[in-house]
Amino acid sequence: MLSYRSNPHSGGQGVYVKNLSRALRDLGHAVDVVAGPPDPGLAVGVRLIALPCLDLYNPADPFRVPSARELSDPVNLLEWIGVSTMGFPEPFTFGLRAWRYLKRRLAGYDVLHDNQSLSYGIWALSRRRRQWRRSTTRSPWTGAGRCAPKPASGESCSSGGGTPASGCRSAW
Secondary structure, eight states: OEESOOOSSSSSHHHHHHHHHHHHHHTTOOOEEEEOSSOOOOOTTOEEEEOOOOOTTOTTSTTOOOOHHHHTSHHHHHHHHHHHTTOOOHHHHHHHHHHHHHTTTGGGOSEEEEESOOOHHHHHHHHHOTTOSEEEEEETTTTEEEEEEOGGGOOOEEOSTTSOOTTOOOOO
């Protein structure tokens, strides 16, 4: 499960990730959450993979100026330039970081569930692993869930109202 912003007390992403990961664990699934800050406060038995980032929205030090060493990473540089020019690059840069971390680890996963990132990095992960049993995306921006059965078939299905279309199964 992927989530670029993971506050477990406010917003929606962190609350959703915390509750869904716990419910999946309770059903007997092994669940890894790849997340950006802050710590989502996951249940015991759910593994957190915290991706390092600039955390430019940290309330303790908002919009800090990163060090030259931090900016030597092209993804960090892209994020800082985006924020400095009044953009919101965090979903995009999280996707790049997730791709960087997961690209060699995909064989260990049956399902990839993106919680709202909708970035090219997440798309690249879903395209890289053709034998996925399920790849899902949850996004309040579209008001709908999307799931893709076996990408090798080239078919996908989507629906409105947050429920899967006929023949699709999804985690929410």
